[in-house]
Amino acid sequence: MSDPTAPNIEPVAEAILREILSHQRRMRGGGCTQEVCPQCVGHHLNAVRSAVESGRRIDFVLPAFPVKSPNPAKVIGPLPDLAEELALRFLNSLCERITEIHPPGAAILICSDGRVFNDLLGVSDENVSGYAQALDAMITGIEATHLEQFTLDDVYDGAGHEDMRAMLSAGYAPTIEELRAEVRTGGAPLAMYRGITRFMLEDLSGPHYTGTRSALQRHCRALAYRVIQRSRAWGGLLDGLFPAAVRLSIHPQPCATDKIGILLADTPDAWLTPWHSVAVESGGRFTLMKRAEAEKAGAELAFTAGRPSHYALKQPGTSHPADTVGVASDPASAHHEPWSRACA
Numbered sequence: 473m474s475d476p477t478a479p480n481i482e483p484v485a486e487a488i489l490r491e492i493l494s495h496q497r498r499m500r501g502g503g504c505t506q507e508v509c510p511q512c513v514g515h516h517l518n519a520v521r522s523a524v525e526s527g528r529r530i531d532f533v534l535p536a537f538p539v540k541s542p543n544p545a546k547v548i549g550p551l552p553d554l555a556e557e558l559a560l561r562f563l564n565s566l567c568e569r570i571t572e573i574h575p576p577g578a579a580i581l582i583c584s585d586g587r588v589f590n591d592l593l594g595v596s597d598e599n600v601s602g603y604a605q606a607l608d609a610m611i612t613g614i615e616a617t618h619l620e621q622f623t624l625d626d627v628y629d630g631a632g633h634e635d636m637r638a639m640l641s642a643g644y645a646p647t648i649e650e651l652r653a654e655v656r657t658g659g660a661p662l663a664m665y666r667g668i669t670r671f672m673l674e675d676l677s678g679p680h681y682t683g684t685r686s687a688l689q690r691h692c693r694a695l696a697y698r699v700i701q702r703s704r705a706w707g708g709l710l711d712g713l714f715p716a717a718v719r720l721s722i723h724p725q726p727c728a729t730d731k732i733g734i735l736l737a738d739t740p741d742a743w744l745t746p747w748h749s750v751a752v753e754s755g756g757r758f759t760l761m762k763r764a765e766a767e768k769a770g771a772e773l774a775f776t777a778g779r780p781s782h783y784a785l786k787q788p789g790t791s792h793p794a795d796t797v798g799v800a801s802d803p804a805s806a807h808h809e810p811w812s813r814a815c816a
């Protein structure tokens with residue numbers, strides 16, 4: 473084994489972290505500084521340096537891509553669409569760029585957490601299975617060879633879905649009282665609780681909801697704690713299974729903590745994800761918007777291979793949105809920088 477301070481190891485490890493951290497999803501007021509945060513580079517340097525030093529592939533674990541939001545005002549339908557495809561292409565291209573720096577390569581294990589809390593969102597286990605299968609097919613179809621999916625079904629193979637969630641909670645979940653105490657201290661736990669509560673409110677306030685707004689708010693505040701409890705359990709289980717992996721998160725993270733928050737898309741809302749929104753194409757570039765907002769902005773539903781896949785926003789001065797769909801239906805052409813703030 474070579475000396476960890478050997479001249480080429482440290483710069484390679486740093487270059488890899490710079491590549492990841494240039495797409496960092498930061499918590500507002502979380503303490504990060506500069507375009508690529510030097511404190512965050514320092515915090516994760518050991519894990520990456522150890523992989524570089526031993527010539528190993530760099531493995532990332534990303535709990536994400538759970539299931540589509542059940543609210544039709546936010547998404548096209550229950551299956552992955554162009555919003556997911558663009559995010560997968562982005563993650564795969566990130567690994568390709570790391571492989572150019574570090575030839576043993578990089579891989580992102582997408583630890584889909586739909587099965588972990590779908591019952592709390594009122595989403596069926598069938599929808600979770602359908603989404604995960606379609607995501608696997610998409611990873612294969614776009615030849616995203618650096619990505620792989622891992623779910624609760626892989627952990628408790630053959631068990632019933634309710635039993636899987638019960639075993640996960642029994643083994644790894646903190647108590648609600650512990651989580652409440654954390655949130656009371658403010659800072660990052662409070663920001664996370666508020667963000668999740670907002671998601672729940674949006675997801676559950678679809679046309680099927682007939683109760684009062686204040687009753688829904690109370691319900692969602694209680695549900696948010698249970699979602700965080702299950703997510704924390706899933707994270708604990710993954711830490712045990714993949715101890716050498718670098719942890720990524722779709723949520724904004726404070727500076728120099730165990731997880732690196734990562735952007736899956738360029739969007740004005742740091743909490744918006746492909747499964748809570750639709751991809752909107754404008755002038756050959758994409759952004760994420762809630763479906764109702766895309767429609768309000770005048771975007772029209774666009775199809776790829778006969779299936780609804782995204783929205784297209786007519787540019788001022790162009791003749792028809794169909795003119796731009798040719799660009800959008802070939803997202804590979806936007807391989808490295810598919811997202812923009814064109815619609816923000």
Ligand SMILES: [Zn+2]
Nearest residue numbers: 504509512727
């Ligand atoms: Zn930082």
